[in-house]
Amino acid sequence: MIHAMNHFTITAEDRAATLDFYCGLLGLQEGPRPDLGFPGAWLYAPGNPQALLHIYWERPMPAIRTGVIDHMAFTASDLKAVKARLDERGLKYDLRPPASAGIWQLFTFDPNGARVELDFDGAETL
Numbered sequence: 001m002i003h004a005m006n007h008f009t010i011t012a013e014d015r016a017a018t019l020d021f022y023c024g025l026l027g028l029q030e031g032p033r034p035d036l037g038f039p040g041a042w043l044y045a046p047g048n049p050q051a052l053l054h055i056y057w058e059r060p061m062p063a064i065r066t067g068v069i070d071h072m073a074f075t076a077s078d079l080k081a082v083k084a085r086l087d088e089r090g091l092k093y094d095l096r097p098p099a100s101a102g103i104w105q106l107f108t109f110d111p112n113g114a115r116v117e118l119d120f121d122g123a124e125t126l
Contacts, residue, residue, distance in 0.1 A: 007042075008072045009054040010114050015039075017111035018055055025085055026074070026118070028053065045074075071107065071115035079104055079120040098122030 012018040019041065022028045028043040031051060040056035052074070076082060086093050086108065093108040104120040 007051050007054050008069075009056070010110070010112060011059070012055050012057040012112050014111050015057045018057070021110050022053060022055075025089070025091075026076075026082070026116075071117050073117035073119055076106075076118040076120050077124075079106070079124040080126055082106065082118065082120075083126065 010018075019030065022043050023030060027046065029046060030041050031044040033040065033042040033051075033054075038056055039058050040054065042051035043053040043055065044051050053072075083093075083095065083106070086106075091108055093106055096105040096107075098104055102122040104122060104124060106118040106120070108116055108118075110116055
C-alpha cells in the first residue's frame with residue numbers, strides 16, 4: 001500500500017540555475033545526501049526530515065526524455081512574496097485563482113523544463 005509521496009528526481013543540465021530556482025527562489029534547502037557515486041543534491045522543505053526533490057547533474061541526459069509526468073506540485077505559502085520573486089526574475093507563470101479546489105495554483109517551469117505547481121491557501125490575498 002502507498003502511504004505518501006517520497007520524492008521526485010530531476011535531471012539538471014545547469015546545476016547553479018537549478019539550485020537557485022529551488023533553493024533561492026522557492027525556499028527548499030540542500031541537505032544530507034549519501035554518496036551515490038555521481039554528483040547531485042537532495043532538497044528539503046524547512047523543518048521536514050524527508051527529502052522532497054532529488055537532483056542529479058553531470059550525467060548524460062536520457063536519449064528519450066522521461067516526459068510522462070505532467071508536473072510536480074508543492075504546498076506553499078506567502079503567495080504575494082513568491083509572485084513578487086517570480087516577477088522580479090522575469091519568470092513566466094500561470095496563476096489560477098481559487099475556484100472549486102479552494103486554492104491558488106501557480107504553474108511555472110524550472111530551468112530544466114520541469115513543470116512546477118505551487119498550491120497556496122485560497123484565503124491568501126495578492
